[in-house]
Amino acid sequence: MIYPEVNTQSGIPIYQQLKNSYHRLAALGIIQPHEQLPSVRQLATELGINPNTVQKAYRELEQEGLIYAVPGRGNFLSDSKREFEVEHEEIRRSFRSAVHIAWTAGINRDTLHELLDECIDEPNNSEQDR
Amino acid sequence: MEKIQTVEKQNSEQLNPSVTMSDSSSLANEQDAVIVADDLSKHFGTTKALDKVNCKIGGASIFGLIGSNGAGKSTFLRLTAGVYRPTEGAMLYRGQVIFDNPNAKREIIFVADQPYFHFENLRKMSALYRSLYETWDQDLYQELIRIFPIREDQRLDLLSKGMHRQAALILAIAAKPRLLLMDEAFDGLDPVMRQNLKRVLARQVADDGMTTLIASQNLRELEDFCDHVGLLHEGGLLFVEELDKLRLGLVKAQVAFRENVTAEQLRAMGLEILRFSARGSLVEILTRNTEEELRTILNQVNPLLLDVLPLTLEEVFIYELSCKSYIVSELLA
Numbered sequence: 001m002i003y004p005e006v007n008t009q010s011g012i013p014i015y016q017q018l019k020n021s022y023h024r025l026a027a028l029g030i031i032q033p034h035e036q037l038p039s040v041r042q043l044a045t046e047l048g049i050n051p052n053t054v055q056k057a058y059r060e061l062e063q064e065g066l067i068y069a070v071p072g073r074g075n076f077l078s079d080s081k082r083e084f085e086v087e088h089e090e091i092r093r094s095f096r097s098a099v100h101i102a103w104t105a106g107i108n109r110d111t112l113h114e115l116l117d118e119c120i121d122e123p124n125n126s127e128q129d130r
Numbered sequence: 131m132e133k134i135q136t137v138e139k140q141n142s143e144q145l146n147p148s149v150t151m152s153d154s155s156s157l158a159n160e161q162d163a164v165i166v167a168d169d170l171s172k173h174f175g176t177t178k179a180l181d182k183v184n185c186k187i188g189g190a191s192i193f194g195l196i197g198s199n200g201a202g203k204s205t206f207l208r209l210t211a212g213v214y215r216p217t218e219g220a221m222l223y224r225g226q227v228i229f230d231n232p233n234a235k236r237e238i239i240f241v242a243d244q245p246y247f248h249f250e251n252l253r254k255m256s257a258l259y260r261s262l263y264e265t266w267d268q269d270l271y272q273e274l275i276r277i278f279p280i281r282e283d284q285r286l287d288l289l290s291k292g293m294h295r296q297a298a299l300i301l302a303i304a305a306k307p308r309l310l311l312m313d314e315a316f317d318g319l320d321p322v323m324r325q326n327l328k329r330v331l332a333r334q335v336a337d338d339g340m341t342t343l344i345a346s347q348n349l350r351e352l353e354d355f356c357d358h359v360g361l362l363h364e365g366g367l368l369f370v371e372e373l374d375k376l377r378l379g380l381v382k383a384q385v386a387f388r389e390n391v392t393a394e395q396l397r398a399m400g401l402e403i404l405r406f407s408a409r410g411s412l413v414e415i416l417t418r419n420t421e422e423e424l425r426t427i428l429n430q431v432n433p434l435l436l437d438v439l440p441l442t443l444e445e446v447f448i449y450e451l452s453c454k455s456y457i458v459s460e461l462l463a
Contacts, residue, residue, distance in 0.1 A: 008354035011440035013374050041336035048328035050192050051336040052357040056374070105434045 001038050002031055003046055014049055018057035019064075026066060026077055027087075033079035037067060164189045164309060164341045165210060167367075169219035172205050179205040181365040182219065187358070190339040192331070194352035194373075196447075197362035203345035204243065206362065207311050210343065211240035223309065236263070237308035241315070245298035253282040255301055263305040271304035277326050292318040303330060308340060315344045316351050328355055353443035361447065369450065376446050380404070381421050385413045385428060386435035399427050404449055416449065 004021030006014050025031045037043075040058065044051040058075055061067045067075050102112055163186040172180040180202045187193045197203045208214045209221045212228040212235050220227060223234040249255050252275065260266045275282065278296040280289070286297055295318050302310060310331075316324050334340045346352050352359065353373065360370040391413075393406040402418035412435075417424055421438055428436055 011442050013377055014354060015374060041333065044332035044336050045329050048325050048332060048355075050355055050357050051332055052190065052192065101432075101434065 015053045015057040031077050037075045162189045166222040171218040173217045178365045183367045192342045192356050194356035194359040195345040201362040202365045239302045239307040240311040241298045241302045243313040247286045265306040274300040310342045312344045382416050382439045384437045385433045
């Protein structure tokens with residue numbers, strides 16, 4: 001069973017971190033469509049976080065269509081490739097506009113590359129923008 | 131860490147029906163209030179330890195009660211535990227008055243700031259608890275004395291403060307209360323034991339729908355674990371709010387503008403600015419808008435930099451309180 005990561009020191013609400021983490025695990029294919037997610041109890045106990053917070057994250061992920069609930073059995077990842085494509089298109093657009101802003105501000109190619117590496121190496125800092 | 135995992139497997143086999151139940155239904159239910167304080171006051175002579183407090187705490191909630199020394203936290207907990215009789219108003223547990231009510235008290239356990247033990251070791255204390263609480267779970271107790279390692283024959287009065295507290299928590303949790311009250315729960319526990327306590331409490335909430343009320347002076351202790359927080363100050367409850375809603379109402383951003391932009395200009399564009407502080411060309415803005423509104427409005431002036439930053443709970447409290455014009459530095463010192 002795959003558990004998402006949370007950082008209780010980051011200042012980002014934990015339900016938000018759980019949601020982001022599941023979106024990423026799904027986008028990367030680490031969790032496969034129709035694969036079962038840990039139960040609220042398992043996840044809360046494993047990570048030492050409030051079960052209500054897990055419940056809230058699952059509820060919102062279900063509303064977003066990333067997961068579906070089967071009463072009495074638990075939560076499963078949806079088969080939602082289409083939604084990822086939409087999401088990727090949005091990401092490309094906001095990335096282009098960020099690069100455009102940086103470019104017009106006089107930041108050169110090398111600095112932009114460094115910045116990109118930095119964002120990937122320190123995901124907690126870049127996640128603040130989400 | 132390993133211990134709880136292995137033991138947890140045994141437990142989940144024994145407690146099978148509860149594993150999936152919590153996935154389909156919401157845990158915390160605000161309508162179904164477990165605790166209701168109704169115009170609750172407690173006076174000691176001329177001192178008003180609590181003054182006309184109103185609040186509701188929902189079932190399966192992990193509720194954080196924040197306040198400085200003398201704010202009334204312990205008084206509130208003792209009223210909830212039925213140790214004190216209210217001077218005025220009422221403290222109710224599932225609709226019943228708690229004071230002098232054995233039915234209510236059977237389901238409530240209070241872990242005091244400085245726990246007191248009637249007997250000298252855990253073996254005798256656990257026997258006492260087993261006889262007092264029908265809900266006592268001997269297997270859970272055996273698991274807990276391994277997780278918070280204390281020998282059953284260890285002299286309790288010779289333990290360190292942290293170990294003393296662990297002993298009290300073992301007894302309280304193994305008695306499986308419906309409502310667990312803790313005064314400064316995490317105080318004196320090392321980081322590993324803190325995490326263990328969170329994991330054990332999380333499991334009890336998920337399995338049994340246990341309601342938890344934790345009082346603390348330290349906001350940071352609670353902000354990653356509670357779902358609701360209430361702030362007590364000088365005997366009054368200033369506010370109660372769902373933790374995530376508190377944060378949702380405020381957004382902080384770091385912005386660098388191309389040209390000089392004033393707070394007034396941004397206000398005219400629709401930003402509800404609470405704080406606007408410039409350090410050189412970098413401006414930090416705190417607003418009551420949503421993140422989306424903030425981005426839309428600020429992007430109209432084409433900023434060089436726009437970073438939305440997470441808020442700490444401490445910051446959230448400071449702004450909530452400054453709106454109510456309290457002296458905040460004193461409160462959160």
